[in-house]
Amino acid sequence: MPQFPMSTVHEARAALAQRLRELRLDAGITGKELATRCGWSVAKSSRIENAHTAPSDADIRAWCAACGADGQAADLVAANRQADSMYVQWRRLQRTGMKHLQEASTPLYERTRQFRVYASHVVPGFLQTPGYAAALMGTIASFRGTPDDVSEAVDARMHRSRVIHEGDHRFATLLEENVLHHRIGDTEVMASQLGNLLALMALPSMSLGIIPAEAPREQVMWHLEQFTVFDDVRVNVELLAAKVTVTAPGELDIYLRAFTRLTELAVYGADARSLIVKAIDALR
Numbered sequence: 001m002p003q004f005p006m007s008t009v010h011e012a013r014a015a016l017a018q019r020l021r022e023l024r025l026d027a028g029i030t031g032k033e034l035a036t037r038c039g040w041s042v043a044k045s046s047r048i049e050n051a052h053t054a055p056s057d058a059d060i061r062a063w064c065a066a067c068g069a070d071g072q073a074a075d076l077v078a079a080n081r082q083a084d085s086m087y088v089q090w091r092r093l094q095r096t097g098m099k100h101l102q103e104a105s106t107p108l109y110e111r112t113r114q115f116r117v118y119a120s121h122v123v124p125g126f127l128q129t130p131g132y133a134a135a136l137m138g139t140i141a142s143f144r145g146t147p148d149d150v151s152e153a154v155d156a157r158m159h160r161s162r163v164i165h166e167g168d169h170r171f172a173t174l175l176e177e178n179v180l181h182h183r184i185g186d187t188e189v190m191a192s193q194l195g196n197l198l199a200l201m202a203l204p205s206m207s208l209g210i211i212p213a214e215a216p217r218e219q220v221m222w223h224l225e226q227f228t229v230f231d232d233v234r235v236n237v238e239l240l241a242a243k244v245t246v247t248a249p250g251e252l253d254i255y256l257r258a259f260t261r262l263t264e265l266a267v268y269g270a271d272a273r274s275l276i277v278k279a280i281d282a283l284r
Helices: 003-027 031-038 042-049 057-066 070-086 099-111 130-144 150-164 177-181 187-200 249-265 269-282
Strands: 087-089 114-119 170-176 206-211 226-230 234-238 242-246
Touching (some): 003 031, 003 057, 003 070, 057 070, 099 150, 114 249, 130 150, 170 249, 177 206, 177 269, 187 269, 206 269, 226 249, 234 249, 242 249
Parallel strands (some): 170 206
Antiparallel strands (some): 087 242, 114 226, 234 242
């Protein structure tokens, strides 16, 4: 399903471009006349109006001024920034290190009451041990070439994870079985992390399901990108290069339906514990 979050971004861009086009038409001017008034090329006007180029805030203000619609500039700038925030490269998010990213998301975690989390590659952040988080973040910092503030970022992640034990929060978590076998850190780190999963399963706020590797995939036929649903109103999707935020109702419904189908593939309780213990035994 990687195309769904990107379609949300494209739809937002197209909607903004359509609103700009309508302003021009309402003003009764051609694309050439608009370009002249703005002091740029006709090609630039065409690219913006056809959603081929994302406009800057200054472009939008100039467009509105050229159409005699200065009063609409603020709303259109806000819509442009919202579209821009839907798809944000990790390099941009982590340009000053990973600690800030953990801290910035803490308020979202604190106010969310119902979490739905699907993990296809690594253990979700709020279930990670310090050792696992440090090993994972160290690899990420090295791969992306971002500042290495792993120690501080781990502390911030552990602080954010207090929501598991504090407040009125509920967690429905699904892990693909391969997450249990994907080595992050050394054997000791993995054993500790898997043991932590066993301990967290006992929490009354936690529903932890494991999707067996041999589970039939007639309804959901592939491993999806890792995602978290916050109170059924927002989805954060983790792609290799970027984080995508989904808020459009139609797209939210897609992720919620996918999560429901995935829960039908998962095993819980004793069966889930058995798969985790099997992964621990495989480390020896």
